[in-house]
Structure formats: structure tokens, C-alpha cells
Amino acid sequence: GESVGLHLPTLSVQEGDNSIINCAYSNSASDYFIWYKQESGKGPQFIIDIRSNMDKRQGQRVTVLLNKTVKHLSLQIAATQPGDSAVYFCAENTGGFKTIFGAGTRLFVKA
Amino acid sequence: KAGVTQTPRYLIKTRGQQVTLSCSPISGHRSVSWYQQTPGQGLQFLFEYFSETQRNKGNFPGRFSGRQFSNSRSEMNVSTLELGDSALYLCASSLRQGDSPLHFGNGTRLTVT
DSSP, X not given: OOOEEESOSEEEEEXXXXXXXXXXXXXXXXXXXXXXXXXXXXXXXXXXXXXXXXXXXXXXXXXXXXXXXXXXXXXXXXSOOGGGOEEEEEEEEOSXXXXXXXXXXXXXXEO | OXXXXXXXXXXXXXXXXXXXXXXXXXXXXXXXXXXXXXXXTEEEEEEEEXXXXXXXXXXXXXXXXXXXXXXXXXXXXXXXXXXGGOEEXXXXXXXXXXXXXXXXXXXXXXXXX
């Protein structure tokens, strides 16, 4: 069945280091992928997205990589800051008017 | 532009009661989706509406229902509440489903006692 999963439930990094959060998906028909950040007490916040006709997209301090061959998605955060501490979700749109979410990875940034 | 607004922010109900949650999407967004978030199950898709029509529904019992109005505002209703319905209910709006991101509200925290 459809699933979007995360390899690591928690990730701890030193402030200033780069962070990499990974995600696996199983639906080869998915053509739109999104990363969200959720802080305590708030709803998920859009970070960056990528369509299946691309393999890399960059934003401000963030990069998303898509490897369709192995159905893998990753989010790279450069120069991680304490404000980046949150839960990160990958999500895929299956084309059926719904977006499904992975389990989430909690990122801890140590000062 | 104002974000997605959900009311109420917190709600406490007892088993057997029913509850209605409200969501106002970002102006111009016609697609509204609802999610249930719990520590054990993560973000689970409830349903999606576009132009007052439900286009998709998740694997939830019929006690969970929703609707969308002509101004794109949406409500969801849960009848005969159970303890397991305690969760954060999130509403999200988007320009389109499929190639534009969801914009979430901060949710309604429902506690069923």
C-alpha cells in the first residue's frame, strides 16, 4: 500500500552543522513531494517542495533531493540553527486529492 | 494575507457527545483538507473538499463528516465521541491539490473524557 516513511525518528546535530533528514516513499506514481516543519503548538509549516520531473531544488538554507530510482527523498538544512529544532515531515501527493504524510523526524539542535 | 484560522483552539467533550470544528482557509484557496494528528498515528488524512464537493475521504468511520460552504469555509463534525478521538485536528488549505503545498492552521485540540 501507499506509505511515506522516515529512516530516523530523531536527529541531534550541533549548531552550525548541516542536517540531513531522509524519507522513503513507496508509491511510484506520486509526482509531488513536500517537506513541512512543525513546531510545538503549531500546525505544520511548508518548507520546500519538488516535482517528480526534478531531482534537486534549493531554497534558503534548505535543499530537497529526490531519487526516483530508489524512491528516496531528503531534506538538507545548511548551518543548522536552534530555531530549526522541530519535527520535520515529508509528504507526497498521490494524485487522488490527498496528501499523505510520513511519521516525522524530530530534529534537536545543540548550542 | 491572513493564514488558515481554526476555531475553537481547545475543546473538552465527554464520550457520546458530538462536536463541530471550523476552518477558514486562506483567501482564494478553494481546496480544504482535514487531518487528525495523534502521537501514535501521526498525521492521518480525513477528507478533502473543493468547491463544496468532497473529493476524497480517508479511512475513518462515518462518525467523522465534513462540509464546505460556498465561501470555501469548512466544518468537520464528529458524532458519538469516543476517548480515542482525542487528538489535534488540523485544517489545511491550498490553491490546488496535487501541485501546490498545504497551508495549515494551528489546529483544534480536542480532548474527550
